[in-house]
Structures are given as C-alpha cells and as structure tokens.
Amino acid sequence: MKIRMKLMASLKIWLVIYPSITLFYYLFGKQLAAMPLLQRTFLLTAALVPWIVFLGVPLVDWIIRLVSPSNDRK
Numbered sequence: 001m002k003i004r005m006k007l008m009a010s011l012k013i014w015l016v017i018y019p020s021i022t023l024f025y026y027l028f029g030k031q032l033a034a035m036p037l038l039q040r041t042f043l044l045t046a047a048l049v050p051w052i053v054f055l056g057v058p059l060v061d062w063i064i065r066l067v068s069p070s071n072d073r074k
Helices: 003-033 037-067
Strands: none
Touching: 003 037
C-alpha cells in the first residue's frame, strides 16, 4: 500500500474515531467511571469497533466521494 493511501486511510479512521469516542464518553462517562479499566475498555471497543468498521468509515468514504471531483461522473 502506498504511503498516500495509508495516510488517507488513517485520516478517515481518525475522523470517525475521535468524535465517536468523545460522544460515547459524553453520553456514558459517568456510568463508565464506576467500572474497572478492563470493563470500560471492553465496552468501549465492543460498541465502537463495529460502528467504525461497518458504518463510520463507509459513511466518510461516501461523503468524500460526494464532494470530491471525479472523472467517472458526468
């Protein structure tokens, strides 16, 4: 994989991860604070990894395709 493609992939993932984690902690932070670290980490990853893989990143890809100029569209 070329460096540019890796950089784009990491940027897309970050664009989904950062707001997702922030929102998750905003909504559930108080409940999570009472749990041990391993349980918090498990719940966070169990909820957010599927969101990021199946919905978040594909949504970012779709938005990028909408706003970026393409030679395929006429």
